Every structure is written in structure tokens, then in C-alpha cells.
Amino acid sequence: MTAIFALSFRPMQQLLLDIRPPAQPELTRFVAGHNVELIAQLHAMLDGTASERMVYVWGAPGSGKSYLLAAWAHACEGRGFSVDLTGLDAAQAVIADQVDTWDDAQQHAGFAAFNRVREAGGLWLAAGNVAPADLPLMPELQTRLGWGLVFQLQGLDDAEKRAALVQHAETLGFRLETQVADYLLNHTARDMQSLLRVLEALDRFSLETRRPITLPLLRQLLLNLPASTPKV
Numbered sequence: 001m002t003a004i005f006a007l008s009f010r011p012m013q014q015l016l017l018d019i020r021p022p023a024q025p026e027l028t029r030f031v032a033g034h035n036v037e038l039i040a041q042l043h044a045m046l047d048g049t050a051s052e053r054m055v056y057v058w059g060a061p062g063s064g065k066s067y068l069l070a071a072w073a074h075a076c077e078g079r080g081f082s083v084d085l086t087g088l089d090a091a092q093a094v095i096a097d098q099v100d101t102w103d104d105a106q107q108h109a110g111f112a113a114f115n116r117v118r119e120a121g122g123l124w125l126a127a128g129n130v131a132p133a134d135l136p137l138m139p140e141l142q143t144r145l146g147w148g149l150v151f152q153l154q155g156l157d158d159a160e161k162r163a164a165l166v167q168h169a170e171t172l173g174f175r176l177e178t179q180v181a182d183y184l185l186n187h188t189a190r191d192m193q194s195l196l197r198v199l200e201a202l203d204r205f206s207l208e209t210r211r212p213i214t215l216p217l218l219r220q221l222l223l224n225l226p227a228s229t230p231k232v
Contacts, residue, residue: 025071029171030064031164031192034154041149042072045123046079054117054124054148058131062191063153065127069095072125087126090116096126099145100135111141124148158185161192168196172203179215187222198222 032039038057044050059065076083076093087096088109094117102110117124128135132146156164162181169176176199188198198221205221206213 025067025074027071027075029168029196030068030071031156031160031167033156033160035151038151038153041151042068042075042125045125046072046075052149053121054114055126056132056145056148056150057125057127057153058129058150059127059153060155061129062189062194063155064192065153066097067193068153069097069125069127076123081123084113088113090120091122093123094125096124098128099126099137100128100130102137104138107138107141111138111144114141114144118147127153156192161185161190161195164192165195165199168199169203172200174203174206174213176213177215180213180218183215183218 027039027042030039038055041050041052041055045053045055057065057068073083073085073093073095076095081092084091084094085097087094087099088106090113094113096110099110114124116122126145128145131152132142132150135142135145137145162178162185165181165184166176184195184198188194202213202218202221206217209217211217
């Protein structure tokens, strides 16, 4: 009996360290907000109805670029497209994240991949923290990234973030109270990916402690996060 108890017991710290990103980014989870045209363009590219097949997205860190690119890549795979996630090799759909961090070798490989994809009529989606003209890249690649459609990813306001949290809570199977959503917005990192990570950790904490999701439970979760674990 003692051995069984030891195996089944999970210390509080172990529970609280279990903060992971959503298992699979999905376009349906991405709240468009003021980015309706961008989302419509990405869907048109998936459906084969887009007149422009090369897109560059830029925005501040934490604005959701990486989540959006991962979600679109997953959608492309669902359509049966071959997908390259590095931006360095040709495929039916090429996704290039954080291009502003590319070194010289990556820039030359990305430049060649862009040209091959464009000539083949493939799909290209890239992202960085700044507009194409401000990218610290070789001029030829900088120009290429501005050839297609360029969108600045607009962050969500608090009302849209709250709606996104409520929506995601429903997919997890619970109703998120307004005061809990507001506390999340005011006491954790404010980008959507971080907010969703904490919300999912709260859901697991609720299940493992067999307590309803309330403001006191959220406070306990945040207060007991180890000092070495960022409150994402």
C-alpha cells in the first residue's frame, strides 16, 4: 500500500511545473481581432483561391506570430501539403519564423528557397519582429520578403483577450468566470500564448486537486510557482 501511495502522490511543485504550450496550435483558436484580412488571406491560400501566395507578417514579440505560423503549418499539413518549417528548403508550403535572426548561411538558403517556391507557385509565410524594410538581412532577401502581401499583426485589446480566454476555457470543458479572466490579464504575462498556457495549467491543477476553477485556486497556482519557473 505504501508503494502504491508513493507512486500516485505528486508533490505540489511537480504539479505546478507542468506548464506547457497548447498541444497543437489551431487556426480556429486564433482570435482575429483587428487581423481579419490576414486570417482571410491565410485561409484563401489554404483553399487555393488566393491571388497572392507569398505573405510576410511582422509584429512585436509576444503578438502571436509564432503561434499563428505553427497553426497555419498544421492546417497545411491537414490539406496534404508538403511543409517546410525552416524557411530554408522548397516545399508546397514554406513557413519561415524569426527571419530577423537569420545568419548569413540561413539568409542565402532562404533567398534560394523563396525563389524556388515562387517559381513553383507554392505558398510562403514568413514572420519577423519588424517590417521588411527594417530587417537586418541582405538587400536581395529583404526585397523578396516585401514582394508579396505584408501584414502587421495587431495585438488584441483586453476585451478580445478576455473573449479568447473564455472561448478556450469552453474547449477545455469549463466556464471561466469574469473575475478569474481579469486576474489572469492583470497578474500574468499579457501575450495570448502565455495566457493560454497558464489557463491550461489552471485546468490541470483543478483536475488534479479536484477543486473548481475559482479565483482562490488561480492565486494558489501563481503563488506556488517555483522561483525558477517564469510566470509566463
